Amino acid sequence: MVKSGVEVSGLRVVRGGQEVLRDLTFSVVPGEVTGLLGPSGCGKTTLMRAIVGVQRITAGAVTVFGEPAGAAALRPRIGYVTQAPSVYDDLTVAENLSFFASVLGVGQDRVDACVRVVDLAAERGKVASRLSGGQRSRVSLAVALLGEPALIVLDEPTVGLDPVLRRDLWETFHALADEGAAVFVSSHVMDEATRCDRLLLMREGRIIADDTPAGLLEKTGADDIETAFLDLVEQAAS
Numbered sequence: 647m648v649k650s651g652v653e654v655s656g657l658r659v660v661r662g663g664q665e666v667l668r669d670l671t672f673s674v675v676p677g678e679v680t681g682l683l684g685p686s687g688c689g690k691t692t693l694m695r696a697i698v699g700v701q702r703i704t705a706g707a708v709t710v711f712g713e714p715a716g717a718a719a720l721r722p723r724i725g726y727v728t729q730a731p732s733v734y735d736d737l738t739v740a741e742n743l744s745f746f747a748s749v750l751g752v753g754q755d756r757v758d759a760c761v762r763v764v765d766l767a768a769e770r771g772k773v774a775s776r777l778s779g780g781q782r783s784r785v786s787l788a789v790a791l792l793g794e795p796a797l798i799v800l801d802e803p804t805v806g807l808d809p810v811l812r813r814d815l816w817e818t819f820h821a822l823a824d825e826g827a828a829v830f831v832s833s834h835v836m837d838e839a840t841r842c843d844r845l846l847l848m849r850e851g852r853i854i855a856d857d858t859p860a861g862l863l864e865k866t867g868a869d870d871i872e873t874a875f876l877d878l879v880e881q882a883a884s
């Protein structure tokens with residue numbers, strides 16, 4: 647049996663009086679890049695918040711490595727990158743990383759390794775306020791990787807990045823999964839779907855498909871994931 651990283655069962659979340667997540671059941675497995683794809687507002691961020699343990703849930707259960715989501719013991723094992731980069735603008739790239747490294751109690755060797763992973767070695771002496779949006783996001787990613795997390799949760803990490811950087815980042819996600827991490831990445835860009843080992847397609851708070859990209863195309867007979875998604879939406883409506 648494959649050991650599970652994240653188990654979500656019957657998850658429901660109500661936010662602002664509206665049911666935002668509707669009875670979700672799925673798992674995220676170590677060693678794979680699992681993509682969470684769906685249109686803006688379908689509930690991706692809320693689901694990620696529930697997994698990292700910062701979202702009040704209405705019903706169901708979320709466990710991470712066998713512990714309830716949010717358990718203190720999980721904190722050092724999870725790297726979470728939100729859509730808003732969390733960096734100190736008045737510190738350089740290296741200073742940002744060194745600060746978080748000291749908070750986490752990890753050495754300078756991890757700072758150097760993470761700067762390299764996100765390809766910011768040339769910018770390490772730059773003050774964060776002078777970085778581009780994509781570079782700032784990569785500083786956040788580097789911070790999340792400092793503690794060598796076993797679960798990496800990334801909320802739309804490739805938004806606003808050029809195609810070369812997007813490709814490089816996806817390669818980084820796969821390298822992290824190959825080292826054994828469970829990597830959970832959201833995107834609303836359907837053409838990123840083929841880069842995932844496994845896909846969860848989400849719409850209006852529900853998971854409408856949980857499959858490999860190839861499996862999804864085979865099942866729907868579609869030529870691309872966007873068409874497959876639209877077919878599934880139509881099927882659900884009929």
Ligand SMILES: Nc1ncnc2c1ncn2[C@@H]1O[C@H](COP(=O)(O)OP(=O)(O)OP(=O)(O)O)[C@@H](O)[C@H]1O
Nearest residue numbers: 661662666684685686687688689690691692693834
């Ligand atoms: N703080 C909040 N209070 C009440 N409702 C909220 C709150 N944050 C989000 N919502 C609602 O929850 C639903 C899902 O939002 P969520 O941010 O999870 O979607 P998303 O798929 O991540 O969207 P995007 O791709 O635009 O980031 C939306 O209908 C949104 O309006």
